[in-house]
Amino acid sequence: DIQMTQAPSSLSASVGDRVTITCRSSLPIGNALAWFQQKPGKAPQRLIYTASNLQAGAPSRFSGSGSGTEFTLTITGLQPEDFATYFCLQHSRYPPTFGGGTTVDI
Amino acid sequence: QVQLVESGGGVVQPGRSLRLSCVASGYTFNRYALNWIRQTPGRGLEWLAAISVDGTATNYADSVKGRFTISRDNSKNTLYFQMDRLTVDDTAVYFCARDFGFWGQGTLVIVSS
Numbered sequence: 001d002i003q004m005t006q007a008p009s010s011l012s013a014s015v016g017d018r019v020t021i022t023c024r025s026s027l028p029i030g031n032a033l034a035w036f037q038q039k040p041g042k043a044p045q046r047l048i049y050t051a052s053n054l055q056a057g058a059p060s061r062f063s064g065s066g067s068g069t070e071f072t073l074t075i076t077g078l079q080p081e082d083f084a085t086y087f088c089l090q091h092s093r094y095p096p097t098f099g100g101g102t103t104v105d106i
Numbered sequence: 107q108v109q110l111v112e113s114g115g116g117v118v119q120p121g122r123s124l125r126l127s128c129v130a131s132g133y134t135f136n137r138y139a140l141n142w143i144r145q146t147p148g149r150g151l152e153w154l155a156a157i158s159v160d161g162t163a164t165n166y167a168d169s170v171k172g173r174f175t176i177s178r179d180n181s182k183n184t185l186y187f188q189m190d191r192l193t194v195d196d197t198a199v200y201f202c203a204r205d206f207g208f209w210g211q212g213t214l215v216i217v218s219s
Binding site: 091 | 141150151152153156165167168201206207209210211212
């Protein structure tokens with residue numbers, strides 16, 4: 001299975017900050033990577049698909065980059081509603097695998 | 107709008123069975139593959155199974171292969187997950203998802219004696 005290593009596991013930030021989260025895959029996955037936001041008690045919501053495409057309805061302060069084995073989610077201008085947990089997912093090959101998550105708090 | 111609604115979770119004893127359902131609406135059901143995914147505080151998010159648009163092709167995670175069965179009824183816009191020989195390690199919130207872009211709200215399964 002492809003392992004997804006996500007870092008950091010948690011971070012503290014302030015409103016207005018620029019936040020960067022990374023995911024590294026154990027094998028090349030092209031651009032078959034998605035980023036999700038999850039709030040307590042809710043289902044994950046996709047923010048980014050195919051590494052860099054913004055999901056319809058997601059705020060433009062979210063952006064994704066990378067290909068191969070290194071990927072980044074950037075939040076430019078953190079908003080109060082962005083305090084949540086973020087996950088990456090590779091769907092290049094079965095089984096799809098998730099990163100361990102990054103909790104962004106104040 | 108696309109909606110997925112899971113049901114069927116609950117408390118069950120180890121070794122017993124449970125069937126989850128996921129009713130979809132807001133899109134043409136038989137045009138999309140579907141997945142089951144679960145989440146626990148300790149193991150995070152774990153993909154479990156996928157099924158093709160017509161139900162003829164399935165894939166499973168090793169952790170559930172041979173115990174769990176994914177199926178769908180396109181006439182009822184419903185996805186199923188038959189879970190047999192449950193263990194305490196199967197305790198989790200179970201989500202259905204369409205191409206990972208749309209998720210249900212989840213249903214909690216607790217396996218406990």
